[in-house]
Amino acid sequence: MITDVETAQRVAVHALAQYGIEQDAVLTFVKYRENYVFKVEAESGSYALRLHRSGYRTDAEILEELDLLAALAEGGVSVPRPRFTAKGEPFSRVADEHGDVHQVDVLEWVADAEPLGDVVSAFTGEAIVDPADFHALGVLIAELHQKASTLQRQTPSVRPAWDAAGVVGGARAVWGDPRRAFHDGAAGRETVDRAMAWLGTELGVYGKAPDRYGQIHADVTPENVLVRVGRMTLIDFDDSGEGYYLFDLATAAFFYLPHPRFDDVVSALFAGYQTVRPLSAEDLKLWRPMLLARGLTYLAWAADRIGDETSDFIFEHLRPLVVELAAELVASAVSQ
The missing domain is CATH 3.90.1200.10 (Aminoglycoside phosphotransferase (APH), C-terminal lobe)
Structure with a gap:
């Protein structure tokens, strides 16, 4: 279980490659409640990266949330659109230095808001x-x-x-x-x-x-x-x-x-x-x-x-x- 922002950020950096986002992207910590949230600023765009709290949501629950977001965005509702991984997956699973695996997803950043x-x-x-x-x-x-x-x-x-x-x-x-x-x-x-x-x-x-x-x-x-x-x-x-x-x-x-x-x-x-x-x-x-x-x-x-x-x-x-x-x-x- 991740208990500090520094460890969370290291996991977040490792996740970037799975999304085809440059490793030198700038990550800024935004907040932690149930998830660690970072703003990602890269040449390809700006994103919100969420590192989910271990054991809080199942893979199926996260997938359902992202499916809903994608459908709402496609239907013209003003919500962030999820970004898929380079392999076309809705979210990724990334191991930390202790071998514990964490769920990570990436959404569009809502700019100038x-x-x-x-x-x-x-x-x-x-x-x-x-x-x-x-x-x-x-x-x-x-x-x-x-x-x-x-x-x-x-x-x-x-x-x-x-x-x-x-x-x-x-x-x-x-x-x-x-x-x-x-x-x-x-x-x-x-x-x-x-x-x-x-x-x-x-x-x-x-x-x-x-x-x-x-x-x-x-x-x-x-x-x-x-x-x-x-x-x-x-x-x-x-x-x-x-x-x-x-x-x-x-x-x-x-x-x-x-x-x-x-x-x-x-x-x-x-x-x-x-x-x-x-x-x-x-x-x-x-x-x-x-x-x-x-x-x-x-x-x-x-x-x-x-x-x-x-x-x-x-x-x-x-x-x-x-x-x-x-x-x-x-x-x-x-x-x-």
């Missing part, structure tokens, strides 16, 4: 909100869903699904049980427990009809939306899989919940989305519950990373908000 924002400034209310940006984002999300809905899968998806079990299925959920986030005795666990039971029932009723469930991005945070003049691009499909289309909209809006212009964000998102795909009365009824579902997944993610800076932020700031959302929906259910 900046992230729409970041989750912290969105959450604190410091982010500048331009409704035009969120209208454009709503359009892009809808274009992704529209194109994805036309793709015919030959085999069942192998990637984790963001369905009722995937978001509120306790230990079966994609990121595990969010109730583990109350390990320190913080208030709200019982409220979250009741809300999860209610939400599981509501999502079951909502169902998986093709107008509301299919291939989604599942991580439309501001950092994963790149903006350049006249164009917006979605990146980082590492969490993509089958799920509720509404889940992508909830992700795009979630971190703006405390923002004074949250209602403007949602109105613009919905308006943009509905220029391509309609939102039904059932969708709108489930909007607040879907925001809760998204928040619960973040609690579960943080529970596996106690001591991480992002997890600390989630425990301190997101957890009370999720409890508040859960209490709101439990009270609403009781009053019905």
